[in-house]
Amino acid sequence: MKSAFVALAILVAGTAGAFAASAMDTDGDGMVSLAEVQAVVADFTEEQFAGVDTNADGMLDEAELAAAVEAGVIPAE
């Protein structure tokens, strides 16, 4: 019962992340850049971006974006 709930929670979180990524990823490369975040959150800073870019490659992948949305740093679109 508990594992089913966890699986559902992961499924829901994954769906929200994918949705946010597709909405923000305006050039369709599958990654969200600082400029793409700033198109949605105008006052999003480089420091905030660095905080959610956990592997520091300068782009947010789906997992990083999902974590940022979950943390409330980036609003879910």
Ligand SMILES: [Ca+2]
């Ligand atoms: Ca992109």
Ligand SMILES: [Ca+2]
């Ligand atoms: Ca990254």
